[in-house]
Amino acid sequence: MNSSSSSNLRDSKTVIAAKTFISGGLAGICAKTAVAPLDRVKILLQAHNQHYKHLGVFSTVKHVVLKEGFTGLYQGNGVQMLRIFPYAAIQFLSYEQLKKVAKHIPFFNHSPNISKLICGSLAGLTAVLITYPLDMIRARLAFQVKGEAIYDGIIHTIQSIRHLEGGTRGLYQGIVPTILGMAPYAGLSFSSFEMLKNFALDTFPDLLGKPCPQNTGGLVLIMPAKLVCGGLAGAIAQTISYPLDVVRRKMQLSGMIVKSESEVFHYPRGWLGVLVDVYRENGVIKGLYRGMSINYIRIMPTVAISFATYETAKQAFGLDTGVDR
16 A cells, blocks of 8 residues: 555545544534433432422423523533533544444454443443533532522632632542443443344334435435434433432532532542432432433433434435444
8 A cells, every 4th residue: 555545544534533523522412402401400300409309300390490590491501512512522433433443353243232332331431531520510500590509600610619629639529430320321322222223224124224325235224213213222221320320410519518618528428328328318219210200301312312413414424324233
């Protein structure tokens, strides 16, 4: 291979990676914007906000609008958008790159489902480690209530956490349960979607498939099928990892009890201690799975829109998204 061909190959790989990165970022923005109000309510319920802890999902939505106005449902969404584009972009790009690496490992060639599970888990971990502080900040802003705000914005939140809660370390509260929960969640999301997609195209190719835009002879899912497969994948993944998501939120929001510089912040017990405390205080349904009903309502369209947007964007960029064995 001459230098010109090698250069073109590198350029081609760079372009593909850039298109994949952008497709992933767009997928994250579309998905999270669509369910932003449900995200806010989920955080309020998970951490037992004093104004809404005795309410259900729909009554919380109603009271947020009455107390804080319609824009209250989108509180914290600005930083969410700053976080979600790089998060989703890194996650999808990492997944695609890891799948290529896995193809060169004999074990994974004989176990494609395990390969996708591991690649999805590693992709999720990569994305969350890079963008975690933004998730922390977004949770703080979404949890506070209008008229009782502790933080004035993103910069003030960062400064307050670093000053009152142990420096940069404070921005990573809850990172351990996040990592423990992200591995199965991301892995199951990607692998479940891939398996459901393959099943749909293998079983109902005429009903649920259409010719691949790249004319490779393969099929891609029609939009409704993408949404259904994505929604089911999200439900499966979240059911298993949800208790650790509750622990993560509890740890992220623990420092909001500190309202002045004269107060001393004490780190909460480790993630396992928080998990046990939640169980002892509120049990399984009202504790470890608190807010799960809204999470099903939230996560199914989130993952559905995310995967559907991602695959549609890849097709628009001329990247093949047919059946992947």
